[in-house]
Amino acid sequence: MDLRVPSGWFFALLGVILLGMGVFAPGTRADLTDVNVNLYSGAVMLAFGVVLLLLARRATQKG
Amino acid sequence: MKLAPVDYFILALYFVFVLGIGWRLRKSVSTSGDFLLSGRSVPVWITSLAFIAANLGAQELIGMSASGAKYGIMTAHFYWLGAIPAILFMGLFMMPFYYGSKARSVPEYLKLRYDEKTRAFNAFTFAVMTIFSSGISMYALGLLLRLVLGWDFSTSVLCTAAIVLAYTFLGGLTSAIYNEVLQFLLIVAGFSPLAILSVMKAGGWSGMAARFHQMILPRGMSGDVMVHAWGYMGKASENPMGVELFGMVAGLGFVLSFGYWCTNFLVVQRAMAAESMSAARRTPLIGAFPKMFIPFIVIVPGVAAVVLSRMGIGYNLPLKNGGFDYDQVITTLMAKFYPAGMLGVGLTGLMASFMSGMAGNVTAFNTVWTYDIYQSYIRKDAPDSHYLTVGRMTTIVGVVLSIGAAYLAQSYNNIMDLLQLVFGFVNAPLFATFLLGMFWKRSTGHGAFTGLVSGTIAATLTWGLTVAEGKGGVFGVVHTFPSTMAQNFWIAIMAFSTCLVFTIIVGVMTQPKKESELEGLVYGLTKIPHDPNAKWHEQPVTLAVLVAIVLIILNIWFA
Numbered sequence: 001m002d003l004r005v006p007s008g009w010f011f012a013l014l015g016v017i018l019l020g021m022g023v024f025a026p027g028t029r030a031d032l033t034d035v036n037v038n039l040y041s042g043a044v045m046l047a048f049g050v051v052l053l054l055l056a057r058r059a060t061q062k063g
Numbered sequence: 064m065k066l067a068p069v070d071y072f073i074l075a076l077y078f079v080f081v082l083g084i085g086w087r088l089r090k091s092v093s094t095s096g097d098f099l100l101s102g103r104s105v106p107v108w109i110t111s112l113a114f115i116a117a118n119l120g121a122q123e124l125i126g127m128s129a130s131g132a133k134y135g136i137m138t139a140h141f142y143w144l145g146a147i148p149a150i151l152f153m154g155l156f157m158m159p160f161y162y163g164s165k166a167r168s169v170p171e172y173l174k175l176r177y178d179e180k181t182r183a184f185n186a187f188t189f190a191v192m193t194i195f196s197s198g199i200s201m202y203a204l205g206l207l208l209r210l211v212l213g214w215d216f217s218t219s220v221l222c223t224a225a226i227v228l229a230y231t232f233l234g235g236l237t238s239a240i241y242n243e244v245l246q247f248l249l250i251v252a253g254f255s256p257l258a259i260l261s262v263m264k265a266g267g268w269s270g271m272a273a274r275f276h277q278m279i280l281p282r283g284m285s286g287d288v289m290v291h292a293w294g295y296m297g298k299a300s301e302n303p304m305g306v307e308l309f310g311m312v313a314g315l316g317f318v319l320s321f322g323y324w325c326t327n328f329l330v331v332q333r334a335m336a337a338e339s340m341s342a343a344r345r346t347p348l349i350g351a352f353p354k355m356f357i358p359f360i361v362i363v364p365g366v367a368a369v370v371l372s373r374m375g376i377g378y379n380l381p382l383k384n385g386g387f388d389y390d391q392v393i394t395t396l397m398a399k400f401y402p403a404g405m406l407g408v409g410l411t412g413l414m415a416s417f418m419s420g421m422a423g424n425v426t427a428f429n430t431v432w433t434y435d436i437y438q439s440y441i442r443k444d445a446p447d448s449h450y451l452t453v454g455r456m457t458t459i460v461g462v463v464l465s466i467g468a469a470y471l472a473q474s475y476n477n478i479m480d481l482l483q484l485v486f487g488f489v490n491a492p493l494f495a496t497f498l499l500g501m502f503w504k505r506s507t508g509h510g511a512f513t514g515l516v517s518g519t520i521a522a523t524l525t526w527g528l529t530v531a532e533g534k535g536g537v538f539g540v541v542h543t544f545p546s547t548m549a550q551n552f553w554i555a556i557m558a559f560s561t562c563l564v565f566t567i568i569v570g571v572m573t574q575p576k577k578e579s580e581l582e583g584l585v586y587g588l589t590k591i592p593h594d595p596n597a598k599w600h601e602q603p604v605t606l607a608v609l610v611a612i613v614l615i616i617l618n619i620w621f622a
Contacts, residue, residue: 001087003109008244010080011252014408016075021404029404031377032264038404041256045408047253059521 008052010054022061064398070407077411078226080245081418093177095450098235099430099546101336102166109477111349113240114333115357116247120200121413121419123363124250125207129233129389131365133302135275135289135301137366138622139358140311143292143621144477145320147312147351147614153325154347158334159591160354160501162343163583167335169328170435174501178508179439186435188489189328190428194461196329197424198468204417205469210397211394212410220469223414227421228462231395232455236430237335239422243333246415247353253412260400264376271370278373281354289366293622304472305546318559326497329427332404340592341601343408348606355613361393368392404443420553421465428461429454482601488526490520491555492562499566502586510570518562526550 020037021028030037090096130138166172168494170189174182205220230238264273271290278286280303295302296311306314313620324330324347334346364551371378378399381391395411433454492515499506499514507586530536531544544550581588599605 001084001091001241003084003241003244006080006084006087007248010076010245011248012078014252017069017073018404018408021402022444028404030398030400030402030406031397032371033260033402035260037260037400039258041252041405045252058070 004052004056004059005018008049008056010049011045012049012053015042015044017047018042021047064394064408066406066410067403070410072405073404074411074414077415079288081226081230081242084241084245085233088234088238088241092204092233092235092451093200094210094431095447095454096167097237098454099426099433100452101236101240102337104338105237107337107338107342107345107349109244110333110337110346112247113336114242114248114330114346114350115255115354115573116243116419117329117333117423118198118246118420119357119416120149120423121204121207121417122196122200122500124254124413124418125203125390125393126418127358127361128365128368128393130286130366132387132389132392133365135366135369136292136301136358137288137295137304138362139617139621140315141320142354142358143614143618144312144316146324147355147610149222149320149324150347150354151610153331154344154351154480155603155607157325157497158347160338161331161335161591162340163589163592165390167434168216168430169326169331170431171448171510171586172581173496173500174435174439176507176581177496177511181496182261182435182439182509182514184512184574185493186431186439190431191247193329193424193428193431194464195463195468195472197421197428197465198470199472200417200420200424201465201469202472206415207390207394210391211398219502220466224462224466227425228458229426231422232430232458236426238334239249239426240333240336242422243419245421249408249415250412250419251360251411252351253415254364255506256405257396257400257409258356258364258367261371262359264400265367265374265404271367273372284432284605286369286542289369291622292618298550299545304548305544306549310552310556312548314549316466317429318494318555319342319552320477321466322494322555322559326376326493327490328431329423332427332430341594341597341603344592344603345601345606348603348610351606351610352613355610365389365392368396371396388612397495420473420595425458425461425465426515429457431549432457432461446550454593465556486540488519488522488554488558491505491522491558495559495566499563499570501583503570504581504585504587505575506566506570507573509573510566510568513569514562514564514566517565521561522554522558529553537616 002006003045018038022036026036028038072323096102127138145613161172163170164175166175170182170186201220205216208219209216211515212538230242245520262268275286280286284303296308299305314468334343337343337346368380372380381388397406401409433450436454438450496511496515526535527538528541529544529550530540531547534547534551578588583589
């Protein structure tokens with residue numbers, strides 16, 4: 001098993017959930033935050049997940 | 064703290080993934096070697112992250128952020144003075160003997176190098192220690208979840224233990240290692256936003272330094288001590304840890320850290336699972352890169368919490384019985400900074416750290432029990448399938464014993480102190496045994512055993528004859544330390560020195576093994592692997608030099 005596949009899916013899913021929260025419920029804030037935490041962290045997690053999946057795909061195509 | 068449905072969904076998603084990985088890997092297990100040693104076939108990037116993650120348990124996260132709030136950036140000495148140099152030493156100088164000896168565990172290396180009794184001593188003490196570590200970690204998590212979320216202690220402990228049991232039972236060490244990598248990534252994802260948000264809110268690092276400069280801490284010290292790792296090391300009375308420079312460098316930087324990272328099978332096992340000698344040596348060295356930066360996500364939020372509590376913006380340090388309850392710093396910060404969604408990720412990260420620490424202990428316990436105790440003393444010549452069954456059963460027993468230890472740990476208060484105490488008694492003398500075993504061919508089994516026993520006795524005596532913050536001193540009081548931290552470091556120094564001296568004296572008086580029996584086990588009689596075809600970035604020395612450069616920069620930056 002290539003660990004990048006499950007990890008990639010996991011972070012992509014997390015990213016989609018948080019990004020969704022950030023876009024559709026931008027008013028969800030904690031007491032001390034002034035930024036849309038879900039939006040930014042979701043975007044980073046989604047990007048990270050996609051990179052892992054791409055790396056895994058490239059590895060299977062090569063060999 | 065209140066969780067929203069989305070937070071529970073994220074937690075559930077994580078459980079599905081860890082169990083799924085265990086389920087997928089169940090087919091890779093057909094021998095006891097697959098189950099207990101991963102068949103020595105795991106890619107190097109995976110072993111490297113698992114090497115770090117197995118150590119990054121819940122008590123480490125909670126304890127380090129607590130120490131960040133209590134002692135400031137000085138806490139980073141546990142990483143920048145302690146762990147990293149030890150990890151470099153392990154990868155460069157010790158891994159060739161561990162991996163090259165074909166030993167299946169650290170105690171088994173002691174058997175090959177020394178003798179049966181030295182192995183037995185190490186195997187039994189290690190087995191007990193892993194169970195306790197795992198139990199303490201479980202206790203810490205159960206307590207925290209009850210305080211923060213109001214979850215029932217027993218329910219949260221038993222449920223998380225059941226999940227760890229399920230995936231380690233299915234896929235053995237491979238499953239534990241693969242999940243540790245996912246858990247490590249999740250810890251970083253769940254905690255780094257907190258570090259960024261809390262430091263930004265507190266005015267950035269320079270803003271924090273300026274505020275600390277004008278602050279008087281509860282103990283009457285200048286707040287400046289919180290942002291300097293080295294500046295106040297001259298006198299024990301000047302820094303919040305109450306440790307002087309020699310005790311810090313020799314006790315923590317040398318004895319405790321080298322004892323832990325170079326001889327503790329829990330971490331060494333991850334490197335031993337690597338697919339080749341070269342990969343095994345690179346495992347700790349590559350792991351050192353992320354390890355160096357972990358202080359930023361676990362310690363720095365604790366430091367920021369102190370500033371935030373003085374800004375009058377609605378954050379207060381958690382209290383308990385009239386004093387500060389530092390163990391709750393990280394979760395109270397999460398409650399203030401994380402909205403629903405991100406809060407789920409943060410909490411899942413905490414769960415992940417707990418599981419990686421526990422799985423690390425359970426898999427190490429498994430291997431030592433099955434190979435070093437069961438196969439050595441209970442049933443020697445059974446077919447391999449028998450040992451596979453024993454390994455699987457031991458997983459269940461290990462988890463059950465850990466749960467017992469968790470309930471036992473409820474009677475102790477400070478988790479880190481207790482852990483340090485255990486490390487001091489058991490691990491500190493060990494490093495002397497390995498150092499002499501690997502680099503001095505005259506050292507003998509009788510010498511090593513005498514050294515270990517006398518070192519452990521020396522540790523116990525030092526603890527029993529000195530007192531710090533009202534602890535120790537059960538046999539009388541010869542010396543008083545300014546803090547339990549200083550006491551722990553000195554216990555380690557005494558244990559190490561005693562073990563070193565006794566191993567040498569008895570070694571000289573007894574018959575050493577023949578040189579032919581020591582090939583592959585001792586420096587000078589072992590071919591240190593050199594791979595001239597390896598690319599520059601695959602050479603252990605290159606990696607070590609890079610780590611050392613970054614390490615020096617970090618130490619100077621936060622001096």
